[in-house]
Amino acid sequence: MSDVIQADKLRLLIERIERLEEEKKGIADDVKDVYGEAKGQGYDVKTMRKVVALRKLDKHVRDEADAMMDIYRTALGLT
């Protein structure tokens, strides 16, 4: 394949990445807006962030426990 077409493929990949990164940034801004809204309604943002982090951590713990179960099952030949 010619270098020109190769370069085009690379450019397309990079543009896809850049578009996704922009979307990601947009959503990050939305998150910030929601926190700002919450603050405007009198909620304590620091506490809210902690709540969100703690809920994520809980989910993570549950997922890990499930993974652990799978490992034990495999180790015991219970698949």
Place this chain on the structure above:
Amino acid sequence: MSDVIQADKLRLLIERIERLEEEKKGIADDVKDVYGEAKGQGYDVKTMRKVVALRKLDKHVRDEADAMMDIYRTALGLT
């Protein structure tokens, strides 16, 4: 307003944030996928990341320059 409704509002805000965070994570995963695809096609991911970072920096520099131009224009009454 009653505390119950207040708590509901808080819960809704937190759920909105969590949904946005999940979307964000989904997009971050998409980005990873595109890099993986690029790697599969023989591109060097580390270099690609540098390219993306450089282009972002360039864009930032250009945006700064544009903002500066606007300030001058306004200061000189050239809008």
Place this chain on the structure above:
Amino acid sequence: MSDVIQADKLRLLIERIERLEEEKKGIADDVKDVYGEAKGQGYDVKTMRKVVALRKLDKHVRDEADAMMDIYRTALGLT
């Protein structure tokens, strides 16, 4: 202060860091040895790593919960 003495201070700081990094590497090697020893005694290393990770996660969750309590206390003016 003269540049020479300044350079000496910098060198001392860097040497301290390098010594600490070496210690750290030594301990990381010790960890590897213990896993190797366990493997030699017939234990499944992958499962052991999961156990260690899960216990660390549990500790983290407890620490987070404590931090959460502090935040609530502060938010409610109960310090």
Place this chain on the structure above:
Amino acid sequence: MSDVIQADKLRLLIERIERLEEEKKGIADDVKDVYGEAKGQGYDVKTMRKVVALRKLDKHVRDEADAMMDIYRTALGLT
């Protein structure tokens, strides 16, 4: 050997690992402290990190060269 004693051995291994991991974390924190101290004395931490990385690389290169020399020496019966 009974399962009870086996479980004890496993527990001991895991506790040894956890103790080592804690030591490792302690040292990592010490490293952070030294960088903090350096910063407080006006040094540029980012640059210092680069210096440390470079010196590590140099050491690695020298060690490799030494190993190569040993190989040649042995091959030539010059031990």
Place this chain on the structure above:
DNA sequence: ACAGAAATAAAAATGC
């Protein structure tokens, strides 16, 4: 030995 996953280290962004 190498691909993929996980851990660690470094850099960047954010809030106070």
Place this chain on the structure above:
DNA sequence: GCATTTTTATTTCTGT
């Protein structure tokens, strides 16, 4: 402006 948190990058580890 500093310090803390998040994100990104690199290194390390494991299974094929």
